[in-house]
Amino acid sequence: MARQRALIIGGSVGGLFAANMLRSIGWDAIVFERNAEELSGRGAGISTHPQLHDVTKRLGIPFDNSMGIPIDTVIFLDHDSRAYDRRDTVRLMSSWGRVFASLRERMPEGSYRLGKSLVSVEQDESGITAIFSDGSRERGDLLIGADGGRSTVRELFLPGQQPQYAGYVAWRAMLDERDVKPDIHEQLFANYTYCLPPGELFLAYPVPGRNNETQPGQRAYNIVWYRPTTPEKLADFCTDASGKCHGTSIPPTLLRPDVIAWAKAQARELVAPQVAWIFERDPRPFFQAIFDFISPRTVFGRVALLGDAAFLARPHPGAGTTKCAMDAEHLADSIAALGIEAGLAKYQREQGAFGAGLVRQGQRDGSYITDQLKPREQRRNKDVSWAVDDLMRDHDGRSVQVQRILEESRRTG
Numbered sequence: 427m428a429r430q431r432a433l434i435i436g437g438s439v440g441g442l443f444a445a446n447m448l449r450s451i452g453w454d455a456i457v458f459e460r461n462a463e464e465l466s467g468r469g470a471g472i473s474t475h476p477q478l479h480d481v482t483k484r485l486g487i488p489f490d491n492s493m494g495i496p497i498d499t500v501i502f503l504d505h506d507s508r509a510y511d512r513r514d515t516v517r518l519m520s521s522w523g524r525v526f527a528s529l530r531e532r533m534p535e536g537s538y539r540l541g542k543s544l545v546s547v548e549q550d551e552s553g554i555t556a557i558f559s560d561g562s563r564e565r566g567d568l569l570i571g572a573d574g575g576r577s578t579v580r581e582l583f584l585p586g587q588q589p590q591y592a593g594y595v596a597w598r599a600m601l602d603e604r605d606v607k608p609d610i611h612e613q614l615f616a617n618y619t620y621c622l623p624p625g626e627l628f629l630a631y632p633v634p635g636r637n638n639e640t641q642p643g644q645r646a647y648n649i650v651w652y653r654p655t656t657p658e659k660l661a662d663f664c665t666d667a668s669g670k671c672h673g674t675s676i677p678p679t680l681l682r683p684d685v686i687a688w689a690k691a692q693a694r695e696l697v698a699p700q701v702a703w704i705f706e707r708d709p710r711p712f713f714q715a716i717f718d719f720i721s722p723r724t725v726f727g728r729v730a731l732l733g734d735a736a737f738l739a740r741p742h743p744g745a746g747t748t749k750c751a752m753d754a755e756h757l758a759d760s761i762a763a764l765g766i767e768a769g770l771a772k773y774q775r776e777q778g779a780f781g782a783g784l785v786r787q788g789q790r791d792g793s794y795i796t797d798q799l800k801p802r803e804q805r806r807n808k809d810v811s812w813a814v815d816d817l818m819r820d821h822d823g824r825s826v827q828v829q830r831i832l833e834e835s836r837r838t839g
C-alpha cells in the first residue's frame with residue numbers, strides 16, 4: 427500500500443517536529459516553507475523542558491549538552507552592577523537554531539521545499555490539495571498548518587480571528603562570546619541573569635553560538651527584555667524610515683536607527699551596566715510584540731493546526747517549542763492509533779485543551795507586566811518590583827506547570 431502523505435505548511439520548528447514525527451510512524455511528509463532561503467541564524471535563545479527532551483529523544487536526538495548550555499546559578503543584578511541575590515537552579519539554555527538544525531538535518535533530500543507560499547486549500551473525501559502562490563499544486567492525505575501566529579491556513583478556515591496584542595514587547599539582543607570583554611564575561615557567562623527595572627523584566631543568559639556551537643569561547647549571549655509598550659508606540663516602532671508602518675512587527679533590517687538608539691539609551695538608564703554593555707554592542711537589536719491567541723478549533727476535515735498557528739502563548743512559560751514537539755507527537759500517535767478522522771478529533775480535543783491552558787498560564791505569568799499599563803489603583807500587582815522568591819518559583823516551576831496543564835488537558839479534553 428502507498429504511504430500516506432502529509433503536506434506540512436511552515437518549515438520552522440513546528441513543521442519540522444510534525445514532519446519528523448509523521449515519518450517515524452511510516453508516513454511520507456513534505457514541508458513547504460514560504461521563505462526562499464534556508465531559515466537559519468535567528469539566534470534567539472530558548473528555555474527547554476523535559477517534555478521537549480523526551481520528544482527529541484524519541485526522534486533519535488539526545489538532548490545532551492551539545493543541544494544547549496547548562497546553567498546552575500541565577501543572579502539578580504541592580505543598576506549599580508551589584509549581584510544582590512544569587513540562587514541555585516538547573517536550566518539548559520538552547521537556541522531556536524540548535525533545535526531547528528537537529529530536526530532539519532533529518533529531512534530527506536527533496537522533502538523540505540523552500541519558496542513555497544500556501545495560498546489556498548481544496549479537500550474532498552479522498553484527499554487534500556495545497557495550492558501555492560507560484561500556481562503549483564500538491565496532493566496529500568492530510569495538511570498541517572504549522573505556519574505560525576499569523577497562519578494563512580488558519581485564516582482560510584477561521585477568517586478574521588487574529589492574535590490579540592498583550593500590551594508589551596520583548597526586545598532581543600545577542601553578542602558572540604568572543605566579543606564580550608573579559609571582566610563582563612567573568613561576571614555573566616556562568617549565570618542566568620535577571621534585572622528588574624520597575625514594571626519590566628530583563629533576562630540574559632548564554633546560548634549556543636550562531637552556528638550552534640556549545641564550546642566555551644564559541645557561544646553567544648542572549649538578552650530578552652519585556653517592556654510595556656502602548657499600541658501607539660508599537661505602531662511607531664514598526665514604522666520604517668520611509669514612513670511605512672508594517673503593522674505589529676517589522677523586519678529587523680528596517681528598524682529605524684532612532685528607535686535602536688532609544689532602546690540602547692534605555693538599557694543604559696535602566697539595567698545593570700554589564701548587560702547594558704552587551705545590549706549596546708549588538709548592532710541590530712530587535713523586538714517581538716507579545717500576543718495571545720486561543721483557537722476555537724484546530725481541525726477542519728483533513729486540516730490540522732499545530733504550534734503557534736493553533737495557540738499563541740506568551741513566552742513566559744518558555745514552552746512554545748516544547749508545545750510544537752508535544753503537538754506533533756500527539757497528532758502522530760493519535761493518527762497511528764485511530765486513523766485520520768478519529769485521530770484528528772482526539773488531537774483537537776486533547777491538545778486543544780493543553781494549548782488553551784498554556785495560553786492562560788502565559789497570561790497569568792505576564793500579568794505583572796500588563797498590570798503596569800493600568801492606573802495604579804486598578805493593578806492586581808501593586809508592587810512595581812518583582813519579588814525574587816516569586817520569580818524563582820515561577821521560573822523553576824515551569825516544567826511542573828507544563829506537566830500539570832498537560833495532565834489537566836487529558837482529564838478535561
Ligand SMILES: Cc1cc2nc3c(=O)[nH]c(=O)nc-3n(C[C@H](O)[C@H](O)[C@H](O)COP(=O)(O)OP(=O)(O)OC[C@H]3O[C@@H](n4cnc5c(N)ncnc54)[C@H](O)[C@@H]3O)c2cc1C
Binds near residue numbers: 436441458465543746
Ligand atoms: C520573545 C520570545 C521568546 C520565546 N522564548 C521561548 C523559549 O524560551 N522557549 C520556547 O520553547 N519557545 C519560546 N518562544 C516561542 C517559540 O519561538 C515559538 O513558539 C515557536 O517558534 C513556534 O514555532 P512554529 O513552527 O509554530 O511557528 P514559527 O516559528 O512562527 O514558524 C512558522 C513558519 O511558517 C512559515 N509560513 C508562514 N506562512 C506561510 C505560508 N503561507 N506558506 C508557507 N510557509 C509559511 C514562516 O515563514 C515560518 O517559517 C519565544 C517566542 C518569543 C516571541
